Amino acid sequence: LWTEALIDLGDASQDWRQRTSVAQRQLLWLEDELKKANTAEARAQQPWVIVAGHRPVYCSLVRPTCSSEAAALRSALEPLFVRYGVDLYLASHVHAYERTFRTLNGSVCKADSSVDASCGPVSIVNGDSAEPPLQYDDMPARFTVKRHPGQSGYGELILLNSTAIEYRQLDSVTGAVNDQFIMVKSSSNQEPQENFLEAVGWLAFATALVTFTCGFVKWVHSDGLKRRDEALRHLRTEIA
Template structure:
């Protein structure tokens, strides 16, 4: 696998136009002037071919972690040695590997190894493929409280670096991404660069991701013979625990956190979602199996927002909302996070375009630092504007701290140069704890005493 400089130069050039547009728009903001998007940071591999690169970890059940990495050496072993003391590895696990071709590009050897059982809230040291440097990770807690960091539409720019640095400054247990990771957009060398770019963060805490439109990478029409399928790179590189949650596809899955107190559902905005689809049937089964007495918190992530007052991507999530929203409402999902729109926006509790104290809080957090810049144009006259509690076109990240079975704290942190500034925060009450929401399925017969 080689970094093709001509491909990367094309990607850098895409920053220029968006930087000029963003600078002009930011200059009109009275409260805060946002600098233009940062340059793309291209991260090369300078170590021997057998040494691991692009290392990241993800949760597999409550007691296991999947370690994923890439080697240029196709003979490298898919094995991880690990233990609770540095350089003292008391356990070893062997996994599997894959690779893929994308027209003229051939990936390196992509390794996936599940390690465990592991103890909760514990630091483990590990080494991949018996080569290269040692890494360390901390496992999530087995009970509340738990802190989830959220970043959407990442890319690999100077602002992405700032976002991830801010997110890592204070401890979090897992990082959730509602789609749009590398912004490779068919330039496969950018997938490799992205993996190396995020390694320092993604190798230390579980990263749980779902796909966005930039992961699709569908071949042009008419489709040439032998073309790679959509999501070829994403599926090979970012394997999530879909089998463990009974999902037939890596594009949507669910997992438990904090000993099952939090159930997180990752939906696929770019997989079929109508009532006859596999995703719809899986979602219905998954939500029906959640016992809210044991699992007081239900969190959903997807890419294209269902509620949005920004001119960018207006209405793109509407078909999915119409197909699936009732499932989420009936399950009393507490909060839904989306990306896609490169700005921050938080809505009141909503169901079917109306305020409803038993509906989810909808939050768009597609402001991780991507090369396309920010979406400045919020429509103050949009029909949903009265339900939009706060909105801002700035880069940043969010933190959901689930404190106990009834209370969680949400905060959105704006990247303000060297500092991370809290610009929005909210205390949430679990809908499982609200008697009115447990007793009534009819959205018209509830008490109006929620976070509106």
């Protein structure tokens, strides 16, 4: 059976799921929970929707866990993640660490930290501290942002506010931060203002660039004329 629970964590709702079976009843339950978490009223209370499960939907090992098994899981879960705007998927199983870009149907669809509802969620596979630790022998996938072999470590998920969350992967022995990122989203009433400010910023930059370029050309042209006049005066002096 599934371990079925929807946990409210301040600005986030998190679905904890266990076991690999994706029976129709279980998918219906998950969709119902995600649908409730994605309503305007729920998003106003918990803007972030995070799903956690044991198996990864994306990872870069050349073995069934990350190929056929992950593909089967994606075919069932990814449409729900996109439909209901899941922001982050947390998994383990692989005894190492890996973080992906926002990826949909195996292809990167968002390569920055902003939220895009039309893309899949960022995926984090955190199997650090598991035994035996995994050593990567193959190349990262195109969707891989960061990965490292299995070691003693743990993750921290920090809900900064309604528009930003931070994730850190730490070494439990040294305390070193092995990976860190902040995910940012804009509410519908903030986005136009941010886009306007971004446009104004680019316009100011372009204006400054044109002004500098024109001034530089004018300076070079003026300096060239001065050098020409000095050369002519020197030539006249020599001739005289």
